[in-house]
Amino acid sequence: QSALTQAASVSGSPGQSITVSCTGTSSDVGRYDYVSWYQQHPGKVPKVIIYDVYKRPSGISNRFSGSKSGNTASLTISGLQAEDEADYYCSSFTIGSTYVFGTGTTVTVL
Amino acid sequence: EVQLVESGGGLVQPGGSLRLSCAASGFSFSSYWMHWVRQVPGKGLVWVSRLYTDGSRTSYADSVEGRFTISRDNAANTVYLQMNSLRADDTAVYYCGRGARDDFYIDSWGQGTLVTVSS
Numbered sequence: 131q132s133a134l135t136q137a138a139s140v141s142g143s144p145g146q147s148i149t150v151s152c153t154g155t156s157s158d159v160g161r162y163d164y165v166s167w168y169q170q171h172p173g174k175v176p177k178v179i180i181y182d183v184y185k186r187p188s189g190i191s192n193r194f195s196g197s198k199s200g201n202t203a204s205l206t207i208s209g210l211q212a213e214d215e216a217d218y219y220c221s222s223f224t225i226g227s228t229y230v231f232g233t234g235t236t237v238t239v240l
Numbered sequence: 241e242v243q244l245v246e247s248g249g250g251l252v253q254p255g256g257s258l259r260l261s262c263a264a265s266g267f268s269f270s271s272y273w274m275h276w277v278r279q280v281p282g283k284g285l286v287w288v289s290r291l292y293t294d295g296s297r298t299s300y301a302d303s304v305e306g307r308f309t310i311s312r313d314n315a316a317n318t319v320y321l322q323m324n325s326l327r328a329d330d331t332a333v334y335y336c337g338r339g340a341r342d343d344f345y346i347d348s349w350g351q352g353t354l355v356t357v358s359s
Contacts, residue, residue: 131302133284166345168285175335175349176285182343219285223344227299229275234284 134159134220134232141238147208150235152220153201158230160201164223167196167205171216179218180205207237215239242266242348244336249353252326256357260321262336262350270294270314273339275346276321278332278355286332290339291319304330326357 135153142148152159152167159165167180178187180196183203193208203222207214220232248260262274276288289300289310298310309322319336333354337346 133286162344164344168346170285175351176346177349178340178345178347181340181345187347221285221287221345228301229287229290229344231277231285231287 131224131226131228131230134222134230136218136220136232136235138233139236139238141240142207142210143240144210144212146210147206148210148237150205150207150218150220150237152203152205152222152232154203154222154230155201157225158222159198159203159220161225162223163198165196165198165203166221167194167203168219168221169216170219176219210239212239242338244338244348244350246334246336246350246353249334249355251356251358253359254327254357256326257322257324258326258355260323260334260336260353260355262319262321264317264319264338267338269317272341274310274312274319275337275339276310276319277335277337277346277349278330279335279352280332288334289321323355326355328357331355331357 165183168176170176183198184196195206218235243265245263275290291310307325312319333352335352336350338348340347
């Protein structure tokens with residue numbers, strides 16, 4: 131149950147698009163379309179922003195989108211805004227019927 | 241409104257035990273998987289355990305298997321995490337979360353309770 135691999139930080143200017151990657155294995159990300167993404171602002175609890183690879187919960191901006199190719203999932207934030215500055219975590223269901231989170235990526239808006 | 245309120249955290253010595261509780265309200269508790277997730281302050285999220293609606297199925301992270309036990313009382317709308325043989329690296333904020341209905345993610349989170357393992 132090793133953590134999924136994410137870049138420690140990604141940054142972009144307001145209005146730009148950025149992509150956060152999440153690399154797992156054939157036992158988790160590559161096996162199931164049950165990848166979710168969580169946003170966590172400092173001092174706050176996590177909030178799901180993408181589930182089942184690309185689906186958005188009600189109320190989540192369509193600036194957030196998800197995709198997957200092989201063992202790597204991606205979160206794209208388009209039209210970057212100051213309020214998007216936060217930590218982002220991917221998560222996947224695994225072959226062992228457990229879950230695993232990514233190492234987390236801090237998104238900075240320049 | 242979905243509410244999850246954790247309690248039971250605190251300071252415990254290495255090798256000791258602690259039981260966390262998570263009181264749920266605002267939804268049909270007995271219809272949902274429930275999870276525990278932990279986070280060392282300033283660090284990343286780590287999934288700990290989950291429990292099926294009727295308590296018949298559980299799963300655990302390798303790091304807590306055999307030491308932690310998840311359970312629930314559907315009459316009391318509460319999920320528990322019994323933590324035994326605690327180690328310093330169990331120190332974290334523990335969140336309970338509701339598993340999304342018929343899906344594989346956490347759709348609601350509590351505010352968390354801090355567990356500190358130290359002598």
